[in-house]
Amino acid sequence: MTGFLTQRRMRLLNQVCWTVALCVAAIPFVFPFFWMVSSGFKSAAEIFGSPSLVPREWQWRNFIEVFNHQPFARQYFNSLYIAVTVTVLTLVVSSLAGYALARMRFAGAALIALLLVTALMVPEEVTIIPNFFMMRWAGLVDTHWPLILLPTFGSQGIMATFLMRQYFLALPKELEDAGKMDGLSRLGVWWSIALPMSRPALAAVAIITFLNSWNLFLEPLIFVSSLEKFTLPLALSNFTDPYGMPLWHLQLAATSLAVIPILVVYLIAQRQIIESFALSGVKG
Amino acid sequence: MTSLSLSNVKKHFGRVEVIRGVDLSVDDGEFVVFVGPSGCGKSTLLRMISGLEDISAGVLRIGDRIVNEVPPARRGVAMVFQSYALYPHLNVRDNMGFGLKVRKVPVDERARRVGEAARTLKLESLLDRLPRELSGGQRQRVAIGRAIVGNPEVFLFDEPLSNLDAELRVHMRSEIASLHKRLGSTMIYVTHDQIEAMTLADKIVVLRDGLVEQVGTPRELYERPDNLFVAQFIGSPKMNILPIGSVAGALPAHPYRASHVGMRPEDLELTDPGSGLVSGRVLLSEYTGASSLLHVELPDGEVFLVAYDSQMIDADTTVGLTIAPDRLHFFDVAGRRAN
Numbered sequence: 001m002t003g004f005l006t007q008r009r010m011r012l013l014n015q016v017c018w019t020v021a022l023c024v025a026a027i028p029f030v031f032p033f034f035w036m037v038s039s040g041f042k043s044a045a046e047i048f049g050s051p052s053l054v055p056r057e058w059q060w061r062n063f064i065e066v067f068n069h070q071p072f073a074r075q076y077f078n079s080l081y082i083a084v085t086v087t088v089l090t091l092v093v094s095s096l097a098g099y100a101l102a103r104m105r106f107a108g109a110a111l112i113a114l115l116l117v118t119a120l121m122v123p124e125e126v127t128i129i130p131n132f133f134m135m136r137w138a139g140l141v142d143t144h145w146p147l148i149l150l151p152t153f154g155s156q157g158i159m160a161t162f163l164m165r166q167y168f169l170a171l172p173k174e175l176e177d178a179g180k181m182d183g184l185s186r187l188g189v190w191w192s193i194a195l196p197m198s199r200p201a202l203a204a205v206a207i208i209t210f211l212n213s214w215n216l217f218l219e220p221l222i223f224v225s226s227l228e229k230f231t232l233p234l235a236l237s238n239f240t241d242p243y244g245m246p247l248w249h250l251q252l253a254a255t256s257l258a259v260i261p262i263l264v265v266y267l268i269a270q271r272q273i274i275e276s277f278a279l280s281g282v283k284g
Numbered sequence: 285m286t287s288l289s290l291s292n293v294k295k296h297f298g299r300v301e302v303i304r305g306v307d308l309s310v311d312d313g314e315f316v317v318f319v320g321p322s323g324c325g326k327s328t329l330l331r332m333i334s335g336l337e338d339i340s341a342g343v344l345r346i347g348d349r350i351v352n353e354v355p356p357a358r359r360g361v362a363m364v365f366q367s368y369a370l371y372p373h374l375n376v377r378d379n380m381g382f383g384l385k386v387r388k389v390p391v392d393e394r395a396r397r398v399g400e401a402a403r404t405l406k407l408e409s410l411l412d413r414l415p416r417e418l419s420g421g422q423r424q425r426v427a428i429g430r431a432i433v434g435n436p437e438v439f440l441f442d443e444p445l446s447n448l449d450a451e452l453r454v455h456m457r458s459e460i461a462s463l464h465k466r467l468g469s470t471m472i473y474v475t476h477d478q479i480e481a482m483t484l485a486d487k488i489v490v491l492r493d494g495l496v497e498q499v500g501t502p503r504e505l506y507e508r509p510d511n512l513f514v515a516q517f518i519g520s521p522k523m524n525i526l527p528i529g530s531v532a533g534a535l536p537a538h539p540y541r542a543s544h545v546g547m548r549p550e551d552l553e554l555t556d557p558g559s560g561l562v563s564g565r566v567l568l569s570e571y572t573g574a575s576s577l578l579h580v581e582l583p584d585g586e587v588f589l590v591a592y593d594s595q596m597i598d599a600d601t602t603v604g605l606t607i608a609p610d611r612l613h614f615f616d617v618a619g620r621r622a623n
Contacts (some may be wrong), residue, residue, distance in 0.1 A: 177331075177336050178363075182357060183356075183357030197371075
């Protein structure tokens with residue numbers, strides 16, 4: 001009995017120690033977030049005054065000012081619809097291409113897979129100038145098309161295709177054979193068997209793509225110049241006074257609003273997000 | 285009436301020829317088993333019949349139709365896979381009805397056929413479960429059920445019991461046998477398990493290196509193997525083979541072209557040393573319950589297997605071995621049967 005109690009107490013102590021250690025380790029990650037939200041409620045003067053964790057006076061009007069300073073609602077909508085469109089398109093394109101590369105025998109399949117891996121090694125910054133010229137030639141500068149097409153068919157799309165290919169490679173071939181015996185075409189096998197079985201990979205691709213598109217900064221900076229066509233990352237950097245100095249209280253209030261969709265997605269799909277990062281080898 | 289025939293059927297993957305010209309006819313309602321060592325092409329041949337593999341050359345007929353170019357779902361065949369291949373995201377009911385749904389069979393008809401198959405296979409209580417919630421035997425029954433609902437003319441089984449434990453395998457074997465009796469359909473079954481082959485088959489096809497070595501009833505294959513390969517492949521423990529020269533003096537009259545003689549372990553009897561066909565020293569006695577298996581070393585170093593159902597015999601005992609003359613199998617230099 002004594003031994004049992006000791007063992008139980010030890011387990012409890014162990015649990016408490018771990019919890020405390022993890023809480024301490026979380027401080028560097030949680031603190032900036034807390035600081036951002038708290039500063040969003042401060043006045044410009046208080047931000048540059050003596051540092052405080054909780055605002056002395058809660059400035060709710062910062063969140064109204066954000067929408068008056070520039071067409072923030074429109075920019076918010078731009079980011080949302082672009083991220084959703086890119087995510088849906090990437091899911092369709094990467095799952096189709098990944099399936100073809102994993103399962104169909106055709107001349108050059110291995111070469112294409114190799115080219116894809118090679119393309120992953122080229123940083124986006126290297127291709128941004130040729131991409132700009134291409135988009136200008138196509139008349140798509142200062143539209144949202146480059147922000148949809150480049151992530152879908154560029155390195156993010158390739159990464160997604162590669163991830164889907166790897167996942168499809170691991171699916172048992174006998175299931176596809178069973179589908180063929182049941183009368184499915186190749187496309188039917190993809191739709192009715194391969195896709196439903198690849199939900200974890202699809203979730204990974206969806207989450208990573210959405211986050212990437214949501215956070216995209218360089219491409220909007222290069223391709224978009226009209227204020228009402230801005231996406232959130234550009235809009236956030238645009239909360240400045242006439243001299244170009246950042247208006248921190250507005251910027252941090254807007255940033256707090258900008259993280260809401262990401263927080264919602266995270267709260268809904270915590271498990272899938274962790275699995276997706278494990279699956280894709282991408283650090284969160 | 286659904287017979288099936290293969291005429292000079294060949295299959296090659298690139299330059300490698302895996303099926304090298306197979307001729308075979310399967311009668312309506314027959315249970316045919318393909319056996320052979322690993323890599324002999326038995327599963328490939330089955331997949332060619334199913335349509336999952338193309339036929340490189342030759343003609344495949346199912347019923348009156350040449351089906352070389354017909355897609356799998358239109359051949360009137362259903363296949364049961366080794367790993368069951370149940371769709372993990374669908375429950376038992378949807379797994380069984382999936383093929384019917386793809387073929388746009390009306391919902392009522394689908395439900396009726398799934399219900400009927402579930403009753404036949406005692407799966408009614410499992411219809412709403414997912415495959416991962418089923419045992420191995422239950423999964424296998426669902427896989428068979430999925431094949432049944434399509435009312436196929438020919439059933440194809442690709443080593444369907446190899447993932448089950450020994451006890452369940454015996455049970456499922458008898459279920460497949462009774463299913464064949466009940467449905468009366470043509471069935472082709474691939475296995476490497478001889479007991480399955482011998483107990484289930486009306487006709488066994490022994491394959492080696494993409495060629496048919498012998499086709500016959502289990503009894504024909506066991507009692508009159510056409511060649512040395514079949515003689516040693518069918519039967520467990522395998523047939524003892526000796527060069528004819530080493531026992532020529534002790535043998536009764538034998539065909540002049542015979543170069544090897546075969547004796548099944550269960551046909552050999554023990555006798556006093558020196559009085560039988562050969563004598564040897566007992567190396568090992570394996571007790572298996574109903575009988576013992578003696579490993580007897582002959583003077584020339586060959587080891588003979590003898591099934592022995594009396595009391596134990598100690599190692600190092602010298603024994604004589606004898607056999608009824610009509611139980612001897614003779615083979616010529618090329619390995620073909622000589623008597």
